[in-house]
Every structure is written in structure tokens, then in C-alpha cells.
Amino acid sequence: MKTLTALATVAVIGMTASLAHARDLGPDEALRLRDAGTIQSFEKLNATALAKHPGAVVQETELEEKFGKYLYQIELRDPQGIEWDLELDAVNGQVLKDHQDT
Structure with missing residues (x-):
């Protein structure tokens, strides 16, 4: 039982840590970053992105x-x-991911 509890705790900590490293940027911040270059x-x-899928x-x-x-x-x-x-790198425009939505 202790092992199961420990595994569950590690899983929750891992999920929480990954969430802390990603954040959505609002329109004002996005425009500020764009305007700053x-x-x-x-x-x-x-x-x-559209060049990868013409007509999309x-x-x-x-x-x-x-x-x-x-x-x-x-x-x-x-x-x-x-x-x-x-998914593109917003700094250099490189396509990082391109997959069909399932």
C-alpha cells in the first residue's frame, strides 16, 4: 500500500511540475512580444503553417x-x-510538430 501511495504522490508532483513550466500568453503579452521583435x-x-497544408x-x-x-x-x-x-517555435518559425488531430 505504501508503494501505491508513493507512486500516486510522485505522479501528482510530476503533473503539477509540468503544468508550472507551461503558460498561455494573453493577447496583450503576445502583441508586446511581437512588437518588441x-x-x-x-x-x-x-x-x-498553411504552407504545410495548402488550402487549409x-x-x-x-x-x-x-x-x-x-x-x-x-x-x-x-x-x-x-x-x-x-506547433511552431514562435521566435524562428521552425515547425516543431505537425500531426493529424485524432
């Missing part, structure tokens, strides 16, 4: 700071109705 423009980031439409975007990095997350829907989740 810290991150790329949202238009450029969107264009990079942006469904949702989010800027997040995780482990000191600015990540731009974007959800797309392509002409066939398939949804895609992409």
Missing part, C-alpha cells in the same frame, strides 16, 4: 511559453475536412 508576426507564423483554414491559435521557449500552436482544417495540429 521577440517573436515573429502571427501572419508569418500562420503562413508557415486556421481554426484556432495559441501562444504559450514552455520551459522558457515561445511556442505558437495552431489548429488547421484542410479542404478534405482533416484537422491538423501544428
Whole structure:
């Protein structure tokens, strides 16, 4: 029983720690970072994502700071109705993740 309790405690601490390292940035902070040149423009980031899936439409975007990095997350829907989740480095525009939403 002690082992089970210890494992549960470790799991909760691990989940809490990972949450502490990621935070969503609000519109004001996102615009401040863009205007300061810290991150790329949202238009450029969107264009990079859309180039991976021609004809797709942006469904949702989010800027997040995780482990000191600015990540731009974007959800797309392509002409066939398939949804895609992409994650870009908001500083240099590199595509970090590109996978079909399940």
C-alpha cells in the first residue's frame, strides 16, 4: 500500500511540475512580444503553417511559453475536412510538430 501511495504522490508532483513550466500568453503579452521583435508576426507564423497544408483554414491559435521557449500552436482544417495540429517555435518559425488531430 505504501508503494501505491508513493507512486500516486510522485505522479501528482510530476503533473503539477509540468503544468508550472507551461503558460498561455494573453493577447496583450503576445502583441508586446511581437512588437518588441521577440517573436515573429502571427501572419508569418500562420503562413508557415498553411504552407504545410495548402488550402487549409486556421481554426484556432495559441501562444504559450514552455520551459522558457515561445511556442505558437495552431489548429488547421484542410479542404478534405482533416484537422491538423501544428506547433511552431514562435521566435524562428521552425515547425516543431505537425500531426493529424485524432
